[in-house]
Amino acid sequence: MSDADLIEVKSEVEFEDGDRELVDVNGAEVGVLRVDGEFHAVRNRCLHDCGPIAEGAVGKKLVGEFVEPGKRVEKDYDDDEPIISCPWHGWSYDLETGEQLADDDIVLPTYDVVVEDGVVYVDGSSS
Amino acid sequence: MLRSDESQPRQETLDQYYVIDGDCHYMESFHDVAEYMEEPWKTKFENSNFDEKGAKQNLSSFFPFSTGDRQAHGKIEREHSSYPDDPETPERIREGMESIGVDETLLISHLILAGAGTTADDDRQSAFAKAYVEYMREEVLDPDDGIHGLAPIPYGDLEASMEILDRIEDEEAYVGACFVTAGATPPLGNRKYDPLYERCEELDLPAVFHTGGAGLDEYVRAGYQEMIETHTLGFLESNMSQIVSLVCQGVPEKFPDLDIVFMESGITYLPGLMTRLDEEYLKRPEEAPLLEKKPGEYITDFYYGTQPLEISAEAEYLEKCFDMVGTDSLMYASDYPHWDYGRPTTVADLPFLSEGEKKQILSENAKEMFDL
Ligand code: FES
Numbered sequence: 263m264s265d266a267d268l269i270e271v272k273s274e275v276e277f278e279d280g281d282r283e284l285v286d287v288n289g290a291e292v293g294v295l296r297v298d299g300e301f302h303a304v305r306n307r308c309l310h311d312c313g314p315i316a317e318g319a320v321g322k323k324l325v326g327e328f329v330e331p332g333k334r335v336e337k338d339y340d341d342d343e344p345i346i347s348c349p350w351h352g353w354s355y356d357l358e359t360g361e362q363l364a365d366d367d368i369v370l371p372t373y374d375v376v377v378e379d380g381v382v383y384v385d386g387s388s389s
Numbered sequence: 390m391l392r393s394d395e396s397q398p399r400q401e402t403l404d405q406y407y408v409i410d411g412d413c414h415y416m417e418s419f420h421d422v423a424e425y426m427e428e429p430w431k432t433k434f435e436n437s438n439f440d441e442k443g444a445k446q447n448l449s450s451f452f453p454f455s456t457g458d459r460q461a462h463g464k465i466e467r468e469h470s471s472y473p474d475d476p477e478t479p480e481r482i483r484e485g486m487e488s489i490g491v492d493e494t495l496l497i498s499h500l501i502l503a504g505a506g507t508t509a510d511d512d513r514q515s516a517f518a519k520a521y522v523e524y525m526r527e528e529v530l531d532p533d534d535g536i537h538g539l540a541p542i543p544y545g546d547l548e549a550s551m552e553i554l555d556r557i558e559d560e561e562a563y564v565g566a567c568f569v570t571a572g573a574t575p576p577l578g579n580r581k582y583d584p585l586y587e588r589c590e591e592l593d594l595p596a597v598f599h600t601g602g603a604g605l606d607e608y609v610r611a612g613y614q615e616m617i618e619t620h621t622l623g624f625l626e627s628n629m630s631q632i633v634s635l636v637c638q639g640v641p642e643k644f645p646d647l648d649i650v651f652m653e654s655g656i657t658y659l660p661g662l663m664t665r666l667d668e669e670y671l672k673r674p675e676e677a678p679l680l681e682k683k684p685g686e687y688i689t690d691f692y693y694g695t696q697p698l699e700i701s702a703e704a705e706y707l708e709k710c711f712d713m714v715g716t717d718s719l720m721y722a723s724d725y726p727h728w729d730y731g732r733p734t735t736v737a738d739l740p741f742l743s744e745g746e747k748k749q750i751l752s753e754n755a756k757e758m759f760d761l
Contacts, residue, residue, distance in 0.1 A: 311734055312398035319463050347464035351729060354464065 268376065268383040277301075277382050282316065287386045292373055294384060295320065295357070297344050301375035302357045303384045304346065309368055313350030320346050323356070323363065399734055403490030406748065408733045409755040410491040412599070412652045412694045412722035414499045415529060417521065418476030422500070425523040430516035457616030459728045467726050479529045482536055489725055489732045493535035493752075493761060496525070497567055497599060497652075501541040505569040506603030515549035518542070522553055522563075530562035537761065539567040539597050544582055554588045564759040565650070566594050571601040571608070571627040578631070578638030586644045595648035595692075595758055598635075600627040628654045629662055636666070636687045639679025648758050652694035652722055657702060660713045663688045689715050692758060694722030695750065696731045700738070708741040716746040720755040 271283050271294050283294045284306060291306040293316020306316035323343035327336045345363060347354040354363045355370045362368035374388035423434035460467070486494050498521050504514045518541040530538045540563045542550045557563040566589050568577060575581070577598070589596050601624075606613065608623035628651050635641070635649065663685030670677060670684050677684070693714060699707060711719070724730045736742070736750050755761065
């Protein structure tokens with residue numbers, strides 16, 4: 263990464279939890295989100311039919327655990343796995359890796375987000 | 390603030406084609422339709438507290454009447470579908486069409502799909518269907534602007550169904566008759582429905598069979614746990630059961646000029662159904678004595694809406710399915726604004742279709758069949 267690859271988003275103090283910003287990264291529209299304090303950046307173009315994925319609901323991955331035969335599968339949300347869902351038809355992706363939850367061969371481009379001198383940047387060389 | 394400059398991605402692709410949508414849903418409200426009801430239904434509906442206490446779609450998120458929340462518990466957001474808190478208005482139809490790249494549309498009632506689950510009497514559905522036909526004609530449909538309608542047929546009540554067919558005889562706004570396949574018992578090939586098909590044939594009105602979510606939890610058997618199960622199977626089962634019934638009972642032979650369309654189960658189920666039925670027919674043709682050819686050949690004579698098209702399937706497999714069904718039998722359908730709607734891109738993007746075939750599916754087949 264060189265400084266030339268950094269695309270400025272906005273200052274860190276103004277970037278509150280839950281905020282989202284769109285920036286242009288080498289001609290691609292990228293959504294930058296702050297979720298539970300962490301920054302994430304994803305290409306704003308769903309791999310299903312190009313829906314505005316970065317505008318979608320942020321949630322957590324639901325995981326099921328088989329406890330024993332005949333018992334209900336235990337289902338709960340995994341706090342460590344934030345996901346984002348496309349508002350058009352619900353395709354969901356891991357916010358960190360970009361993997362489609364139902365098929366990890368489908369990967370939404372994600373980008374590194376860095377904070378330097380109090381300013382949030384997307385690393386354009388990181389997708 | 391997040392404001393995308395790609396509000397309509399792939400606009401170039403959408404602009405390339407003239408698109409007729411064979412299956413769009415107008416989210417009508419009970420309030421609006423009730424105005425057109427006959428008594429005692431008018432008073433009953435008007436006093437049913439649809440604002441204050443009426444059952445709401447969002448109730449289904451927690452106490453589902455069909456296994457799960459259509460919008461996948463908050464994942465899917467859709468303009469034009471915050472029903473019933475914000476039912477559709479005629480002014481917004483064009484806006485909805487433009488939002489998915491459609492030029493002309495065929496509207497099907499949203500509420501009648503749920504009405505098919507009414508099994509206690511054959512009266513409510515008829516009262517609703519009759520009023521719906523008047524309401525849409527008067528306030529919503531606009532054929533000059535490409536907004537056409539399909540009249541719901543409450544087939545459980547033959548008399549009311551015939552009245553509706555008589556009513557729309559000279560109404561340009563109605564281009565077809567809609568039979569909801571969910572809940573049709575006996576299935577729609579039964580001879581009791583013959584007069585309806587005869588009349589449709591006479592009026593040159595295609596019979597559009599549309600699957601639906603009514604009674605989805607117990608579509609054949611109770612006990613499924615999730616909507617992914619009931620929606621996958623139930624929508625398919627409702628269409629498959631009626632296709633088998635229509636074909637085996639000889640409806641296409643009895644009414645050879647009747648155009649038959651099936652909506653909303655994608656297309657990959659058809660080759661499976663055709664081949665299985667043909668296999669049975671070779672062993673027991675005496676049980677379908679009206680047939681002059683194999684059942685699968687009647688199935689490919691019918692038309693099919695594309696939605697929800699299985700676009701993630703292996704292209705080679707999907708191509709084979711298109712070949713078997715025939716591109717002259719397919720018409721683009723969006724099912725907008727329902728949760729799993731498809732844009733015209735679902736068809737335009739298929740790598741194995743020629744430009745001519747894409748045009749056929751996106752508009753020409755519908756134009757010809759519905760005489761638009
Ligand atoms: S476009 Fe994103 S789920 Fe369909």
